[in-house]
Amino acid sequence: MTVSQATDYEGVIGLEIHAELQTATKMFCRCPVVDLTATPPNTAICEICTGYPGVLPVINQRAVEYAIMVGLALNCEIRPYSIFARKNYFYPDLPKGYQISQYEYPLAVNGYLMIDLADGRQKRIGIRRAHLEEDTAKNIHLGDGTSLVDYNRSGIPLLEIVTEPDLRSGEEAEAFGRKLRAILQYLEVNSGDMSKGVLRMEPNISVRPVGANELRTRTEIKNLNSIRNMSRGTAAEIERQITVYESGGSVNQETRGWDEHRQKTVLQRVKESADDYRYFPEPDLPVLEVSEEWVDAIAAKMPELPDAKRSRYLAALQLNEYDAGVLVADRAIAEFFETAVAAGGDPKTVANWITGQIFRLMNKDSLEREEIGSISIQPEQLVALIGLVDRNLINNNTAKQVVDIMYAEGGDPADIVEARGLAQESDEAVLQEAIAQALAANPDEVQRWLDGEEKVSKFLMGQVMRILKGKADAQQVQTLLNEALENRRA
Ligand SMILES: [Zn+2]
Known part of the structure; x- marks a missing residue:
């Protein structure tokens, strides 16, 4: 086969996502689910999650409910019966010598998620499956040859979500990652904090000539600590593979990492053969039965999700598509917005202030959008500030000065205006x-x-x-x- 220099390639990307389900207790025992970064190692463990012989796991019902919510939000079919299986392998972070997972009979299958592309179009990304499992312990490598293991993570409920290879670029992978993360946050099942490892996204990537149907050898990128790095890593890996093919080489099946400083993927591990995990049904757990009534009851108490919220903002609040999209993209932003509107703010004016002045101030401090709840301006205070402008007590320029002071020091706008003599002269x-x-x-x-x-x-x-x-x-x-x-x- 000859490949002409003019060949255009496209990326073929699937994502494997691991989302911890932030329930009160672990998947199969009563140990608390803790923030690993804020808890002394090995203080939230027991015989079950550290794999002592003879203990019996018990399924955490709340974790199953959380998984069903995510499955429904991803338009999946929730299976009436699913089966836990043992995935056998040996590693220090897995004291039992196997991980309890779901293999042939996962909880949720055949779903999809609509992602929002930069040009305003939406694209449907297939969800192959979502299944429940338990997290492994966390290895901490000290760099001097010593490694430590924190079993606090061992047994935390984990939802693995696998997409179809429907994504074509780093941007699409990013759009998917952001939408999925927003849904997990809306459902309050996961904080979405990739830097803490509670949410992990691993892309598998191959390229092919545009228009071809083949699936070529793929690589995967692991240990990505943000959606941005996932997107950049994916784009760089697509470029690398194209260069390999253009120079007549071939791509190897391997695991790669992301070098943020050099902005390129680096080889971590070559996969010589498929792993054989010798799966078999977990004999200590019953078949997981999920009745239609249970699924309906869970569906009935799910919160409004981003797409529904966006439609409502367009229709009922007459916002434009841009504002509606930005406001629903993070649950915390939507909450701030809705609290302000409930306090009497005009939706369009409130939206302008949030996406304009408040985002400007937050960007200056490199705050993420979801951190809006931690700034010193309360939604009701923003409405009060807008009221001062509406009543002609201050003009727009002064209002911008006042919002800077509110952001830096806190306080009510009327007090700030009075204390600093900012009220406009109308005499x-x-x-x-x-x-x-x-x-x-x-x-x-x-x-x-x-x-x-x-x-x-x-x-x-x-x-x-x-x-x-x-x-x-x-x-x-x-x-x-x-x-x-x-x-x-x-
Ligand atoms: Zn335990």
Whole structure:
């Protein structure tokens, strides 16, 4: 086969996602699910999650409910019967010598997720399966040849989600990752914090000539600590494979890592043969039965998800597509927005303030959108600030100053305006006085205006606002200034 230099390639990407289900207790025992970064190692463990012989696991019903919620949100078929199986392998993070997972009979299958592309279109990405399993312990390599194991993670409920290879680029992988993460956050089953490892996304990647149907040898990228790195790693790996094929080489089946500093993927491990996990049904657990009534009851108490929320914002609140999309992309942003609207804020004005000034301030501090709940501006205070502008007590420029102060120091907008003397002057006599002062100080400009040079009025307007220290309604000042100038014609 000859490959012409002009061949256009496309990426073929599937994602394997591991999402910890943040239930109160672990998958098969009563140990608490803890934040690994904030808990001393090996303090949330027992005989079951450390794999002592003779113990019996018990299925955590809440974890099954969480998994069903995610399955429904991903438009999956929830199977009435699913079976836990032992996945046998040996590793220090797996004290039993096997992981309890689901293999031939997963809980949820045949779903899809609509992702939002940059050009406004949506694309359907197939979900092959979502199954329940338990997390392994965490190995900590000290770098001097010593490794430590934290069993606090061992047995935390884990949902593995596998997509069809329907993604074609790093951007599409990113769109999928963001949408899925938002759904997990909306459902309150996972914090979405990839840097803490509670959510892990591993792309498997191959490339092929555009239009071809073949699936070529794929590589996978592991240990990605953010969606951005997942997207960049995917794009770089697609480029690398194209270069390999263009130079006549072949791609090996291997696991690669992401070198953030060099912005390229690096070889971690070559896979010489398929792993043989000798799966067999877990003899210590019953078949997991899920009745239709149970699924219906779970569906009935699910919260409104991003796509439904977006449609409602468009139809009922008359927001534009851009604002609606940005506001629903993070649950925390949507909550902030809805709290402000419930407090009496006009939806469009509130949306403008959030996507404009508040995002500007948060970007300055490199805050993620989901951290909006931690800023010192409360939604009700934003509505109060908008009210001051509506009632003409401050103008828009002053409002921007006030929001900066609210963000930096906290406090109510009305108090800030009063304490700093930012209220605008609306007493007409004071405004007239400022205008008279400005005109008296600039007789040449006044003459030019009288001679027909209208644009001079802009300069005079600036002089008046300077005397008023910007604290006046520009519209009102302009009207009074025009009157004053007209009077000089006489
Ligand atoms: Zn335990």
